[in-house]
Amino acid sequence: MRIAFARPAATDATVTDSDAPTNGSDSDDPSRLRTLDEPTHAEAADHVEAAIDRGDLVTLFGRCTVRYEGRAASTLGPGDRHVMLKPDGAALVHTDEGQQPVNWQPPGGTHEARVEGDHLLVCCRRETPSEVIAVRFERIVQASAFAVSDAETLTLSGTEEDLKRRILDDPAVVESSFQPLATERDTPAGAVDIYGEDADGRPVVLELKRRRVGPDAVSQLHRYVDAVERDLHADVRVRGVLVAPSITDRARRLLAERGLEFVPLEPEPTAPDGDSLVE
Amino acid sequence: MRIAFARPAATDATVTDSDAPTNGSDSDDPSRLRTLDEPTHAEAADHVEAAIDRGDLVTLFGRCTVRYEGRAASTLGPGDRHVMLKPDGAALVHTDEGQQPVNWQPPGGTHEARVEGDHLLVCCRRETPSEVIAVRFERIVQASAFAVSDAETLTLSGTEEDLKRRILDDPAVVESSFQPLATERDTPAGAVDIYGEDADGRPVVLELKRRRVGPDAVSQLHRYVDAVERDLHADVRVRGVLVAPSITDRARRLLAERGLEFVPLEPEPTAPDGDSLVE
DNA sequence: AGCTATATGTCGCAG
DNA sequence: CTGCGACGTATAGCT
Numbered sequence: 001m002r003i004a005f006a007r008p009a010a011t012d013a014t015v016t017d018s019d020a021p022t023n024g025s026d027s028d029d030p031s032r033l034r035t036l037d038e039p040t041h042a043e044a045a046d047h048v049e050a051a052i053d054r055g056d057l058v059t060l061f062g063r064c065t066v067r068y069e070g071r072a073a074s075t076l077g078p079g080d081r082h083v084m085l086k087p088d089g090a091a092l093v094h095t096d097e098g099q100q101p102v103n104w105q106p107p108g109g110t111h112e113a114r115v116e117g118d119h120l121l122v123c124c125r126r127e128t129p130s131e132v133i134a135v136r137f138e139r140i141v142q143a144s145a146f147a148v149s150d151a152e153t154l155t156l157s158g159t160e161e162d163l164k165r166r167i168l169d170d171p172a173v174v175e176s177s178f179q180p181l182a183t184e185r186d187t188p189a190g191a192v193d194i195y196g197e198d199a200d201g202r203p204v205v206l207e208l209k210r211r212r213v214g215p216d217a218v219s220q221l222h223r224y225v226d227a228v229e230r231d232l233h234a235d236v237r238v239r240g241v242l243v244a245p246s247i248t249d250r251a252r253r254l255l256a257e258r259g260l261e262f263v264p265l266e267p268e269p270t271a272p273d274g275d276s277l278v279e
Numbered sequence: 280m281r282i283a284f285a286r287p288a289a290t291d292a293t294v295t296d297s298d299a300p301t302n303g304s305d306s307d308d309p310s311r312l313r314t315l316d317e318p319t320h321a322e323a324a325d326h327v328e329a330a331i332d333r334g335d336l337v338t339l340f341g342r343c344t345v346r347y348e349g350r351a352a353s354t355l356g357p358g359d360r361h362v363m364l365k366p367d368g369a370a371l372v373h374t375d376e377g378q379q380p381v382n383w384q385p386p387g388g389t390h391e392a393r394v395e396g397d398h399l400l401v402c403c404r405r406e407t408p409s410e411v412i413a414v415r416f417e418r419i420v421q422a423s424a425f426a427v428s429d430a431e432t433l434t435l436s437g438t439e440e441d442l443k444r445r446i447l448d449d450p451a452v453v454e455s456s457f458q459p460l461a462t463e464r465d466t467p468a469g470a471v472d473i474y475g476e477d478a479d480g481r482p483v484v485l486e487l488k489r490r491r492v493g494p495d496a497v498s499q500l501h502r503y504v505d506a507v508e509r510d511l512h513a514d515v516r517v518r519g520v521l522v523a524p525s526i527t528d529r530a531r532r533l534l535a536e537r538g539l540e541f542v543p544l545e546p547e548p549t550a551p552d553g554d555s556l557v558e
Numbered sequence: 559a560g561c562t563a564t565a566t567g568t569c570g571c572a573g
Numbered sequence: 574c575t576g577c578g579a580c581g582t583a584t585a586g587c588t
Contacts, residue, residue: 071581072437096427134556143332148375152359158351219498277413350566
């Protein structure tokens with residue numbers, strides 16, 4: 001603990017919420033940060049429980065083990081890690097490496113912190129499917145709680161949706177006289193990205209991908225073309241066109257075997273790079 | 280800042296690393312935690328830069344905007360968020376919701392923190408592909424650095440690998456007299472999970488999935504069966520069997536259309552649930 | 559709640 | 574490095 005003089009005797013006595021030796025801000029400080037450095041397990045448990053109740057985002061630095069059981073099961077021996085508990089029920093355990101958490105829990109679950117023997121136990125549960133993460137801290141270096149408020153939503157470009165718009169805006173980028181008739185056209189095999197007709201009036205199925213495609217995309221297109229041909233149950237041959245920035249060799253071979261086509265196209269026109277994010 | 284008396288005059292004067300008003304631990308304290316609460320931008324910049332140089336895992340709480348440009352591009356307006364910079368070059372920006380970061384950078388990149396106007400700019404770059412995240416803080420509530428050490432690796436069970444072992448241990452779980460001949464057998468379409476022969480000596484291709492399968496898995500199996508049939512270029516018909524816990528209706532239909540088969544099997548025998556993670 | 563497809567997917571492994 | 578497939582994938586949209 002940072003404010004040692006304010007700490008109760010290091011018994012396992014429960015620390016009352018409002019009297020807890022949080023620091024960094026008064027309880028009505030707009031910063032909404034509450035931090036404990038090197039707390040006892042009991043202090044940390046109270047701190048975390050109170051933060052969860054308030055709806056704060058909680059972080060914990062410390063040495064811990066992790067066990068998971070649910071769709072699969074895992075164990076992780078002792079090490080220094082960072083744990084994040086989100087107010088929406090999500091939980092993340094990060095090591096020093098990797099973009100992905102070593103263990104996690106999706107949103108919708110519940111968090112719980114309590115002392116268990118000589119450990120702080122942080123438990124994150126969810127149902128459907130029933131899953132649990134148990135994080136056992138032998139030492140907590142820092143426990144922070146922050147009342148995060150974020151009204152903004154991400155604006156993203158360069159997606160498959162952008163590629164779709166680009167084609168609908170100017171169908172000629174696919175092929176001259178291509179005419180889109182429907183998007184998300186339903187078939188027994190699933191929804192077709194763009195369905196239309198070529199210059200000769202033949203049906204065309206487009207499958208769009210925002211990036212370089214492999215064999216899986218070819219199979220997907222193949223399924224749709226098959227399904228539409230059955231659907232029309234006429235003797236017309238349905239064209240299948242994969243639209244993506246590029247294609248791998250194996251995918252191109254597969255495409256040829258199945259009589260399908262490829263049109264190279266980026267989600268967005270390649271701009272003569274303008275402003276950079278940092279000057 | 281928490282330790283106000285230790286802080287230099289709040290000019291933009293650079294804070295010397297070793298004299299920086301970190302707290303929570305001395306520089307050689309084994310806890311290896313260094314935290315600043317409500318630092319100035321200049322203080323935070325120095326703190327973060329020093330932590331990156333040391334190879335610490337860095338976290339930042341505060342109000343910021345985020346811009347990303349690379350494979351795609353995005354912008355995110357001002358809000359309270361949590362930023363994590365890992366020593367391996369990974370970066371994560373988390374809001375109060377979702378398991379996934381709202382913005383991120385995979386490992387391998389470089390981090391940088393500096394004052395830019397009235398903001399703290401945290402920049403995370405990587406090459407191949409060239410990508411940048413720029414996080415601009417208007418306010419930093421807390422900046423922590425922790426020398427994370429984690430020697431352990433995750434032990435995971437219930438994977439496709441477990442399913443494969445289960446079949447190789449006792450091929451009869453697939454079908455009586457099924458005989459595995461190879462795993463990862465190479466074909467022009469990719470590697471087959473398990474290749475073998477049935478009681479009649481006919482070639483069998485197994486595709487394994489650790490969980491319920493949809494149409495994509497059927498297509499994958501179909502590709503492999505096609506490829507093996509061409510490969511053998513004999514007139515033998517190759518059987519294709521999807522092995523997974525369960526299958527969706529549409530996938531089952533697709534499977535039937537292509538003359539393929541399904542065998543229900545879990546990655547691990549369903550145990551009469553033993554010890555729970557918490558008692 | 560289940561099904562389907564996308565994703566700045568990430569990650570690991572092989573060529 | 575690219576290619577390819579698995580992943581406790583997560584996430585969104587739709588029935």
